[in-house]
Amino acid sequence: MVRDKRLARILVVEDNALNIKLFCDLLAAHGHETEAVTDSREALASARAFGPDLVITDIQLPHITGLELMGLLRGDPDLKDVPIMAVTAYSAPGDDERIRAAGAQAYVSKPISVAKFAQTVEALLTPAEDAAQQEPEPESGTGAAAGAQTPGTDAQADPGSSPG
Ligand code: MN
Numbered sequence: 001m002v003r004d005k006r007l008a009r010i011l012v013v014e015d016n017a018l019n020i021k022l023f024c025d026l027l028a029a030h031g032h033e034t035e036a037v038t039d040s041r042e043a044l045a046s047a048r049a050f051g052p053d054l055v056i057t058d059i060q061l062p063h064i065t066g067l068e069l070m071g072l073l074r075g076d077p078d079l080k081d082v083p084i085m086a087v088t089a090y091s092a093p094g095d096d097e098r099i100r101a102a103g104a105q106a107y108v109s110k111p112i113s114v115a116k117f118a119q120t121v122e123a124l125l126t127p128a129e130d131a132a133q134q135e136p137e138p139e140s141g142t143g144a145a146a147g148a149q150t151p152g153t154d155a156q157a158d159p160g161s162s163p164g
Pocket residue numbers: 014015016058059060061
């Protein structure tokens with residue numbers, strides 16, 4: 001089933017009330033339906049019930065950290081393929097690898113850039129087929145000119161007459 005990416009269901013796991021409001025308002029402004037979870041111990045059950053197209057999770061969470069939650073999501077047969085975007089306030093060298101290894105496709109640093117946040121969400125919601133349809137720049141009409149500049153070629157081997 002193809003779901004309109006503008007009408008995605010997004011689960012937001014974040015223990016900070018202001019961030020929850022910021023993220024959910026931002027996502028709603030882009031037409032998304034959100035469900036907020038402040039207690040990460042409830043996140044897996046909420047994800048199972050909500051069936052999100054994307055999970056956005058804070059990394060610094062009490063009880064179950066964002067990294068642990070990603071492991072739980074990746075271990076769930078129904079949720080293992082749902083894209084995950086991590087949000088973290090502390091970014092140290094190696095964090096990118098650690099967060100991606102835990103199962104996130106992308107991560108955004110807090111305080112978030114609204115544009116970067118929205119961009120990353122849309123990128124994760126865009127199916128790969130859509131991205132593939134964005135063809136590279138077509139070759140400009142320089143082929144003939146380039147061919148004309150090629151020095152005379154005395155073809156030593158004519159592929160048409162190569163011996164069997
Ligand atoms: Mn937090």
